[in-house]
Every structure is written in structure tokens, then in C-alpha cells.
């Protein structure tokens with residue numbers, strides 16, 4: 001039996017190289033870039049914008065990294081796959097057939113392909129023919145509960161010699177809410193030879209192992225839980241060795257945030273990078289005494305030096321009062337689904 005793998009799932013605006021690199025430090029077995037619009041990328045004539053360069057960046061510690069394409073035009077998808085392969089930077093090409101955003105499905109892309117099987121298969125065939133890199137598929141169970149079409153697409157992926165499939169166990173109709181359909185994922189895993197990575201709803205390392213066991217998958221792809229706790233990959237490895245999960249104290253959290261900020265500043269203007277760190281600070285400092293005041297002060301910080309100084313000052317204060325651990329009663333209670341919805345409101349992409 002293959003050793004199960006635990007991958008970082010693609011997340012638009014989140015899983016850029018700097019965040020992925022941090023997850024790889026914690027032992028992620030692989031990752032996927034956020035989705036790349038094939039119509040824009042496959043036809044681009046101008047030099048790439050800094051944002052695009054960042055999306056396509058790769059750190060040396062990243063292994064098993066796929067670049068994800070989204071689109072429904074087979075020619076543009078094929079051309080994008082060729083361009084990505086020519087960069088010589090990625091280990092695989094991943095096709096997005098799961099994005100539920102209204103704007104995306106409205107133009108026939110992402111999860112909309114689940115409703116247009118002929119076009120979807122044409123896209124899969126075109127990408128496969130265009131590249132010698134392994135090709136992967138990421139999809140949802142189906143458009144809605146009455147149309148669970150994933151088995152057909154998994155069969156097509158197997159027929160075309162795809163490397164693997166990542167299966168989000170919800171339908172498009174469910175967006176990011178509601179129960180993940182474990183029996184449906186298991187039936188698909190049991191019925192195919194292609195490795196299937198189960199995805200959806202993992203909140204902690206214990207969850208990931210239960211999900212793996214219950215779905216019979218080849219591995220698990222973890223999305224939102226990794227945003228709050230990138231150390232989840234290390235926790236999973238500890239549990240698999242029969243050890244317990246160690247608490248993540250303030251010094252580790254602060255060091256991680258400073259490292260992530262430093263990496264992110266290497267890709268975009270300092271003020272923008274530090275501003276984007278606020279959401280990671282909100283997630284990773286939650287539960288520490290006095291974190292709200294620090295988060296408020298962070299709103300006025302725009303340089304890496306000031307970011308580092310503020311977090312180090314906070315850490316000193318916690319250390320002086322011997323209060324470095326997380327207090328569960330101080331944790332806010334947003335669910336992972338709320339994380340998606342906050343992001344949705346911000347980017348208007350995920351509703």
C-alpha cells in the first residue's frame with residue numbers, strides 16, 4: 001500500500017509561494033498553486049505582472065508542486081499548460097473543475113464543467129495532449145445532490161492516464177458549507193485505480209487521519225485548516241508515529257508570522273505584504289492573551305521592521321507574565337466555513 005500523502009489544497013490569494021513554503025517546512029507532502037486563468041495566461045503577450053510572477057514562484061523546499069489552470073476553452077488550457085511546462089518549475093498541471101464562484105461558473109469554468117461533460121473531457125484531453133508533465137484533476141462531487149457526476153470524471157481521468165484526482169466531497173450547491181459526503185468519496189476511491197485525494201472539512205490533524213481512514217483515499221488535501229495552523233502537517237506526522245500533538249506556543253507562532261511576512265515582502269510592496277499578514281495574524285494569534293489589542297495595533301503597521309518589533313514586544317510581554325499558551329476560552333468561534341465567507345465578502349469570488 002502507498003504511504004498516504006497530506007497535501008496543501010489550492011486557495012486563491014492564499015497559497016502563494018511564501019505560504020506554501022511555510023507549509024512545506026512543516027512537512028506538507030505536496031501543494032498546488034492557486035488557480036491561473038488560462039484565458040489570460042495562455043494568450044498573454046505582455047511581460048507578466050508582479051502578482052503573476054508571485055503566483056508562479058517556487059521556493060527550493062517545495063516538492064510535488066502542481067500549477068493549477070482554470071478555464072473551459074481547450075485551446076487556451078492547452079497553451080497555458082505548454083507555457084507552464086516551459087517554465088520548468090512545476091511537477092504537474094492541475095485542472096480546476098471545482099471552483100463554485102458565481103462569476104467563474106457563470107462563464108462556464110470551474111464547477112460549471114461538471115454540467116458540461118463533453119467540454120470538460122475536451123479540456124482534459126487537450127491539457128493531457130499538450131504537456132508531458134503529469135496531469136491532475138480537482139473537482140467536486142457534482143453540481144448538486146441530484147447530479148453527483150464525479151464518478152464519470154474520475155473514470156475519464158483514469159482513462160486519460162492522469163496522475164491523480166483531488167475530490168472535494170461537497171457539491172457546487174453546497175459551496176463551502178454543510179457536511180462532506182464521506183460515503184460518496186469512499187465509493188469513488190474504491191471504484192478506481194487512480195489515486196484520489198479526499199478534500200473538505202478537515203479542521204485538525206485527528207480529523208485528517210479519520211477522513212483518510214473513512215474515505216479509503218490515497219491521501220488528504222487540506223485547505224482552510226492549514227491557513228490557521230500550517231503546522232497541521234507536522235501534527236499529522238506525529239499522530240502517525242503514535243505521538244501526541246504538541247501545543248504551539250506563542251514563540252513558535254510569532255516566529256512563523258515573522259518568517260511568512262519576510263518571505264511575502266520578497267514578492268510584493270512591503271506595505272501590501274504587511275497588510276495581507278493581518279489575516280494570518282488573526283488566525284494564528286487567536287487564543288493568546290491580549291491578541292485583540294495587538295491585532296488592532298497591527299492595523300497601523302506598514303513596514304516589516306515595525307511588524308517584527310510589535311510582535312516581539314508582544315511576545316516579551318507574554319513571556320514576562322509566563323502566559324505563552326493558547327487559552328481555548330479566548331478563541332473566537334468562527335467555523336472554517338466562516339473563514340471562507342469572510343474571504344468571499346472580501347474578494348467577491350467565493351459566493
Ligand SMILES: Cc1cc2nc3c(=O)[nH]c(=O)nc-3n(C[C@H](O)[C@H](O)[C@H](O)COP(=O)(O)O)c2cc1C
Nearest residue numbers: 009010011012034035168200201222223224340343
Ligand atoms: C479562500 C479560498 C480559495 C480557494 N481557491 C481555490 C483555487 O484557487 N483552486 C481550487 O481548486 N480550489 C480552491 N479552493 C477550494 C479549496 O482548495 C478546498 O477544496 C476547499 O476549501 C475545501 O477544503 P477545506 O475544507 O480543507 O478548506 C479555495 C478555497 C478557499 C476557502
